[in-house]
Amino acid sequence: MKRYRIRTKKYLCLSPEEAVTTGITLGEQTIEELSLVSLVQNPGFGYHEYAALRKEPEKVLLKMPVNERLELSFENRAEAVRFVKGHTDTHELCGVTETRIVKREELHLEEPGLAGPGGLMDELKMFDRKPKK
Numbered sequence: 001m002k003r004y005r006i007r008t009k010k011y012l013c014l015s016p017e018e019a020v021t022t023g024i025t026l027g028e029q030t031i032e033e034l035s036l037v038s039l040v041q042n043p044g045f046g047y048h049e050y051a052a053l054r055k056e057p058e059k060v061l062l063k064m065p066v067n068e069r070l071e072l073s074f075e076n077r078a079e080a081v082r083f084v085k086g087h088t089d090t091h092e093l094c095g096v097t098e099t100r101i102v103k104r105e106e107l108h109l110e111e112p113g114l115a116g117p118g119g120l121m122d123e124l125k126m127f128d129r130k131p132k133k
Helices: 016-021 058-062 077-086 120-128
Strands: 002-006 031-038 049-054 072-074 091-101
Touching: 002 016, 016 031, 031 049, 049 077, 072 077, 077 091
Parallel strands: none
Antiparallel strands: 002 031, 031 091, 049 072, 049 091
């Protein structure tokens, strides 16, 4: 299983492109891919991070806004277990086995609303401009 996030945010996304659409602000421009293993039966120790993922199929999750899905990452196992215990009907506990940075070249920004004139990518480019002297 894989999920994506903007480095400093806890919300997890289904694709790197979806992570881009959650809104990038200054200092939050790194997109990470998290490789996950389900820990439903054995929420063991030894993972550097944990995640709470919804149990629904991906088709259902795609129809939900990211912040309503409540798929979250946690640095602390106890926090993750506490969250999942409060959402046992909808979420499962996962351990993060690997994290890697997604390179910009890997993003498919041709999706509607991301590319093209007036798209999100044009708006984000405005922040890259240096003030004219």
